[in-house]
Amino acid sequence: MTLIYLGLMNAQGKWTMPIQSWNSTLSQLAIYLEGRLNNAITL
Numbered sequence: 001m002t003l004i005y006l007g008l009m010n011a012q013g014k015w016t017m018p019i020q021s022w023n024s025t026l027s028q029l030a031i032y033l034e035g036r037l038n039n040a041i042t043l
Contacts, residue, residue, distance in 0.1 A: 001036060 019025070030037050 001033065005040070 026041070
């Protein structure tokens, strides 16, 4: 999970447009990771 987070933070500086379908992706990650995102992200 740390590698995913760090990879996103590294790539974030290169993005100029919003991520398509980020809300559904984040919801799926929250289900898959079963509450481990609660401390990092407010859903």
